[in-house]
């Protein structure tokens with residue numbers, strides 16, 4: 001059996017054309033096979049798992065797994081945090097029981113979907129952890145900025161968690177951080193298309209909320225939307241890339257600059273996932289058991 005026949009056995013509906021793909025391009029052959037099997041998994045999954053798999057397809061969401069657990073680089077996780085995050089990523093039940101969140105009284109499934117977006121389970125702390133990490137990178141990159149300042153010195157509205165003072169040629173630039181959970185009941189049914197819908201919705205919602213204010217003061221504005229799986233919105237990726245390009249000095253070699261980018265992405269993902277683990281670990285101590293969700297179309 002040659003490679004073409006082998007791939008056609010693994011991917012029955014794929015018709016290999018040797019004139020399109022080089023037989024020596026192993027990476028491409030692997031991608032075809034992985035994509036096919038990923039699609040089979042998605043097609044046979046429950047609604048929740050389908051959305052979860054699509055969210056995990058984003059390469060950034062797994063950057064924390066590849067991080068060397070070095071405390072000096074801020075890349076360490078405790079055993080408890082790592083354990084709960086692996087269960088979260090694999091879609092395993094995290095709590096033994098589903099029930100009611102005793103903090104706010106809402107229904108909480110055994111996968112942690114409520115706990116990572118419960119407004120009384122430390123969402124502000126998670127938001128602030130991301131803001132402070134971005135501020136740290138901005139400082140290390142020599143980018144002057146302020147946190148949580150008013151847009152005009154008087155207004156109580158604060159659309160910019162971070163205000164970059166001299167951004168791309170001198171202008172001010174506001175960055176608004178928000179976190180969204182693609183598997184929350186309000187998002188999960190729409191997340192089965194690409195897994196990125198909640199990021200787009202969060203960005204659109206923020207822009208709507210502050211549209212008048214932003215137009216009036218004529219300042220640039222971007223939404224740094226993050227999902228609870230570590231996906232970043234288009235605006236967030238663009239802002240992070242710009243900061244990373246300023247992080248390395250002119251003397252840095254290409255390899256050093258690439259390593260710095262990897263480090264920053266991993267550190268950001270560790271910050272996001274450490275907070276996620278905290279919310280899951282703390283939250284599950286407060287879940288009061290009720291009837292399980294067996295037979296719910298969302299999970300079966």
Ligand SMILES: [Zn+2]
Nearest residue numbers: 101103104118
């Ligand atoms: Zn709650």
